[in-house]
Amino acid sequence: MKDDRNIAENYLIHTYNRYPIVFDYGKGVYLYDDTGKRYLDFASGIGVFALGYGQQEYNQALKAQIDKIIHTSNYFYSAPLANAAKKLVKISNMKRVFFCNSGAEAIEGAIKIARKYGHVKKQLKESEIISLEHSFHGRSTGALALTGNITYQEDFFPLMQGVKFAKLNDIGSVKEKITDKTCAIILEPIQGEGGIYPAKREFLVELRKLCDERDILLIFDEIQCGMGRSGSMYVFQEYGILPDVLTTAKALGCGIPVGAFLVNERAEDILEAGDHGTTYGGNPLACVAVDKVLDLFEKLQITEHVKKLTPYLESRLNELVQNKETVIERRGKGFMQGLELQIPAKGVINKAIENGLIVLLAGTNVIRFLPPLIIEKHHIDEMFEILFEILE
Numbered sequence: 001m002k003d004d005r006n007i008a009e010n011y012l013i014h015t016y017n018r019y020p021i022v023f024d025y026g027k028g029v030y031l032y033d034d035t036g037k038r039y040l041d042f043a044s045g046i047g048v049f050a051l052g053y054g055q056q057e058y059n060q061a062l063k064a065q066i067d068k069i070i071h072t073s074n075y076f077y078s079a080p081l082a083n084a085a086k087k088l089v090k091i092s093n094m095k096r097v098f099f100c101n102s103g104a105e106a107i108e109g110a111i112k113i114a115r116k117y118g119h120v121k122k123q124l125k126e127s128e129i130i131s132l133e134h135s136f137h138g139r140s141t142g143a144l145a146l147t148g149n150i151t152y153q154e155d156f157f158p159l160m161q162g163v164k165f166a167k168l169n170d171i172g173s174v175k176e177k178i179t180d181k182t183c184a185i186i187l188e189p190i191q192g193e194g195g196i197y198p199a200k201r202e203f204l205v206e207l208r209k210l211c212d213e214r215d216i217l218l219i220f221d222e223i224q225c226g227m228g229r230s231g232s233m234y235v236f237q238e239y240g241i242l243p244d245v246l247t248t249a250k251a252l253g254c255g256i257p258v259g260a261f262l263v264n265e266r267a268e269d270i271l272e273a274g275d276h277g278t279t280y281g282g283n284p285l286a287c288v289a290v291d292k293v294l295d296l297f298e299k300l301q302i303t304e305h306v307k308k309l310t311p312y313l314e315s316r317l318n319e320l321v322q323n324k325e326t327v328i329e330r331r332g333k334g335f336m337q338g339l340e341l342q343i344p345a346k347g348v349i350n351k352a353i354e355n356g357l358i359v360l361l362a363g364t365n366v367i368r369f370l371p372p373l374i375i376e377k378h379h380i381d382e383m384f385e386i387l388f389e390i391l392e
Contacts, residue, residue, distance in 0.1 A: 004034070019353060026053025029372045029379055031358065040382055042371040043358045047192075047224050047336075050251035051296055052372040058254060061292040062285065071283040080287035087294045091233050094246055094262035098271075099282035099290075103223035103249035104138030106259040110186065110219050110245045111142045111160075113263065113270050117217055118183030120270065127183035128162040130174060134194030135165075135187065137221055146186055149194070168197055171206045178210075184217040184245075189235035190225035195363045196331045196338025201239050208241040217267060219245040223259070227251035228297060228373055230334040231307040251373075256289035302373050306334050312377055313337065316384045317369075324391040337369040338362055348390060357386040 004022045022034045029052050031039045044050065051058060065080065072078060085097050100106055111129070118127030131137070135148040144153055145160035153159060162181070167173040168191060185207065191197040211218040220243040226234045227248065236243055244266045249259030258281075263270070280286070297303070310333075317330045317337055328340040341348065345367050352359050360368040367387075371379070 019350075021353070028052045028054065029375050037356065039353070039356050039358050040379060040386070041358045042369050042375075042383055043360045044251075044370050044372045045255070046360065047229065047250045047370040049254055050227060050229070050302070050373040051254050051293065051300075052374045055254070055296065057296060058289070058292050061288055062256070065285050065288040068284070070285045071280065073279070074277065074282060078284045078287065080284045080291055081282050084282075084287035084290040084294075087291060088248075088252075088260065089262065091294060091297075092246060092248070092262055093237065093242060095264050095268045097260050097262045098276065099287065100259045100261070100278050101257050101280050101286075102138075102259045103221075103247065104140040104143045104259075105278065105281070106223065106247035106249055106261040107137045107143040107146065107221065108140055109261040109271075109276055110184075110221075110247050111146070112276055113245055113261070113267050114184035114186075114217050114219065116270050116275070117267060118181070122183060122215060124181055124183065126162060126181055128164060128179060128181040130164050130166055130177050130182060130185045132168050132187050132191070133165050134168065134191055134197065135221075136191070136193035137186070137188075138223075169200045169203045171203060171210070174207065174210065178214060178216070182214065182216050184219055185211060186219040186221060188221045188223075188225060190230065190333055190336055192224040192336070192368070193362055195340070195366045196336065196368060198331070198333045199235075204236065204239050204241060211244070217244040219243060219247070221247050223247055223249045224370075225333075225336055228302045228306055228334075229336045229370070231303055231310055233297070233303060235333070252293065253286060253289040254293045256286050258286040258290055260290075300374070306373055309375070309377065309380070310334050313369075313380050316380050319384065320387060320391065323388070326391055331366075332369070335369070335371055335373055335375070339367045339369075341365045341367065348387075351390045352386060355386050355390065357383055359383075359387075 023031050024034045025032050031041050088097050118124040131146040133148040137143040137146040142160050145163050148165045164177040166177045189199045220236055222234050232238050244264050246262045321327045321330050326342050331338045345365050362368040
């Protein structure tokens with residue numbers, strides 16, 4: 001209701017330019033506002049609600065855990081923690097995991113691993129991390145230092161020092177930035193906020209080889225592009241390589257705030273007791289969410305569904321490229337797609353929302369599509385028809 005909007009505006013710190021909508025509930029791939037208007041959701045809470053809204057098995061698992069216990073400190077074990085850790089390690093091909101509350105926190109943990117690896121393993125007094133231009137890794141100050149966009153950074157200088165920026169899909173650019181102080185290279189296998197740019201297979205393979213040769217940790221940020229969105233649980237699994245550190249969040253909890261960073265052999269013994277911690281991370285409620293999400297991904301064959309429908313989604317988006325002069329190109333992988341426009345995308349997105357379609361912005365002129373991973377062909381057709389009419 002209008003009163004809810006006014007109250008929120010009066011009491012919240014104004015860090016978001018929110019749309020004048022109060023959502024009341026969700027069902028499947030649709031959201032409903034407090035007037036009863038229905039919206040086709042091709043944003044999924046910025047890639048969070050992979051299983052859609054009102055998934056009953058998921059909801060019941062959370063309700064049952066709430067009646068048992070929601071939180072204990074990390075001085076103790078719990079069955080949900082053990083189950084979630086075992087399943088996530090197995091499904092990601094990694095070795096060990098640390099649960100936290102968000103993607104930005106997962107990045108902060110990855111930074112600490114990288115820094116300590118440089119100090120302890122490489123005996124460096126000062127270490128450097130290479131990130132990529134146009135990357136986005138989060139809003140906390142450490143994550144912000146790794147984000148390759150000065151627009152996000154400039155009001156918060158000085159940030160963490162020792163970060164250099166190379167170019168995506170340009171291995172020569174990466175090599176130019178490496179010094180004896182380099183301890184880690186971090187990248188998104190599909191850049192999200194930067195405009196939906198996938199890393200090329202040969203670039204990732206060469207990057208892995210380069211890190212092995214120079215004793216550098218390779219960190220993949222799959223907070224947005226992971227968890228089945230590409231058609232594999234994690235993008236790197238399609239290329240026959242493994243990162244040393246992996247960050248994941250968003251769809252990991254499908255609505256419950258949870259993130260994680262995982263490590264492989266090179267980094268699994270870096271952090272010791274007392275090196276890192278979190279009050280809420282890995283609590284029973286969050287871990288039941290992770291446990292149930294991973295079960296449902298397997299039961300519902302989510303990655304297979306994404307692979308099966310991706311060609312259809314891409315073909316419909318390509319139709320917009322072919323038929324609308326304002327659309328330059330489509331980029332993306334799986335259910336993480338972008339349309340680059342010749343005009344600012346904000347106005348198109350506003351018009352889409354008015355017409356009952358939720359899509360996202362990436363940069364200034366890219367429409368970003370992050371639908372729930374359970375969409376069907378008729379949902380893609382519905383999205384297409386709305387955008388076709390708007391772009392007319």
